[in-house]
Amino acid sequence: xxxxxxxxxxxxxxxxxxxxxxxxxxxxxxxxxxxxxxxxxxxxxxxxxxxxxxxxxxxxxxxxxxxxxxxxxxxxxxxxxxxxxxxxxxxxxxxxxxxxxxxxxxxxxxxxxxxxxxxxxxxxxxxxxxxxxxxxxxxxxxxxxxxxxxxxxxxxxxxxxxxxxxxxxxxxxxxxxxxxxxxxxxxxxxxxxxxxxxxxxxxxxxxxxxxxxxxxxxxxxxxxxxxxxxxxxxxxxxxxxxxxxxxxxxxxxxxxxxxx
Numbered sequence: 001x002x003x004x005x006x007x008x009x010x011x012x013x014x015x016x017x018x019x020x021x022x023x024x025x026x027x028x029x030x031x032x033x034x035x036x037x038x039x040x041x042x043x044x045x046x047x048x049x050x051x052x053x054x055x056x057x058x059x060x061x062x063x064x065x066x067x068x069x070x071x072x073x074x075x076x077x078x079x080x081x082x083x084x085x086x087x088x089x090x091x092x093x094x095x096x097x098x099x100x101x102x103x104x105x106x107x108x109x110x111x112x113x114x115x116x117x118x119x120x121x122x123x124x125x126x127x128x129x130x131x132x133x134x135x136x137x138x139x140x141x142x143x144x145x146x147x148x149x150x151x152x153x154x155x156x157x158x159x160x161x162x163x164x165x166x167x168x169x170x171x172x173x174x175x176x177x178x179x180x181x182x183x184x185x186x187x188x189x190x191x192x193x194x195x196x197x198x199x200x201x202x203x204x205x206x207x208x209x210x211x212x213x214x215x216x217x218x219x220x221x222x223x224x225x226x227x228x229x230x231x232x233x234x235x236x237x238x239x240x241x242x243x244x245x246x247x248x249x250x251x252x253x254x255x256x257x258x259x260x
Contacts, residue, residue: 003249004215005045005222006236007200008229010035012051012081019226021178023130023146025052029230032065036073043237045251046076048101048170048224050128052145054082055104061088063095070096078126078170086115093120101170103128104143107150110164117165126200127166129158131187132174139187146174154187155194162195169195170224173203178227180206183214192219200224208234208242215248 010032011018017029029035032049039047049069054061061082070077079092080101089100106113106127117125130146131139131154141152150157158169171191173184183204192199198221201214205225214220228234240250 001249002198002221003251004220004243005200006043006211006239006243006250007046007048007078007222007224008039008044008236009048009050009202009224009226011226012049013053018052019178019230021227023174023177025178032069033072036069039236040072040074042235043240044075045222046078046098047073048078048080048126050079050101051081056144056147061092063091066092066097067095080126080128084109084112086112086119089116089120093124099124099126099167101126101128103130104148106161107141107143107152110160113161113164113166117167122165122167122197125165125167126170127158127161127168128170128172129154129161129191130172130174131184133184133187139190142174155190158191158195162197166197168198168200168221170200170202172224176204177202179204180227180232182206182210183218183220183223185214185218188214188218188220192221198222206232208239211239212243212246212248215243216246 011025016031018025019029020026076098078099079097084105130142139154141150141157143150176184183201188201200222201220202224205228211223244250
């Protein structure tokens with residue numbers, strides 16, 4: 001089993017970070033740069049930074065800000081929000097992003113995933129998939145920050161993204177987002193079984209046990225979280241310690257320990 005990654009998610013809106021529940025991100029968390037500096041010292045494996053208003057407002061990715069943030073970031077940085085072209089991907093990579101996350105644009109132009117993977121390598125293309133559980137128990141994909149029903153069934157869409165060259169899938173449960181009530185294990189397991197690329201579980205982490213469960217029971221390759229780190233005393237280092245105690249391989253480089 002590959003080592004499981006712990007990845008804080010930073011939702012970027014205007015001049016700072018926000019967080020809420022169910023994709024209603026209204027609560028101000030603070031500026032972006034101080035958060036990145038804090039996480040640099042907290043033994044995270046990667047960071048995900050998503051501009052949550054860029055697509056809805058038709059804005060271009062903010063390359064200048066990404067450049068400033070990447071200069072202070074000492075871990076791999078995934079950047080998403082408003083990406084619609086290979087040229088924008090290139091500009092973000094030049095600005096210091098290590099990976100890019102594509103969500104809404106992929107539904108309108110699935111070839112964007114292929115083109116980005118072909119030019120820059122699958123390892124830098126993260127397919128972001130936001131999912132709602134419908135009344136009949138099925139799962140459907142939503143775009144534009146969870147506001148538009150794409151009509152796509154999640155398993156079929158995940159298979160297509162993997163076939164088109166995505167290196168991993170960032171899978172977010174819209175209903176669980178910000179609730180800290182636990183990941184949607186059935187959803188994560190469904191997609192982890194459907195594709196042969198890593199699945200990053202997102203939406204609902206509220207305890208270390210939630211992270212353990214989504215790896216051991218649902219097959220996630222990484223855990224992404226926001227509220228648990230913003231609003232509780234729990235930390236990425238603590239998450240790693242708990243997962244390692246549960247028999248899950250992680251990168252241990254905190255408390256003076258070298259990476260194994």
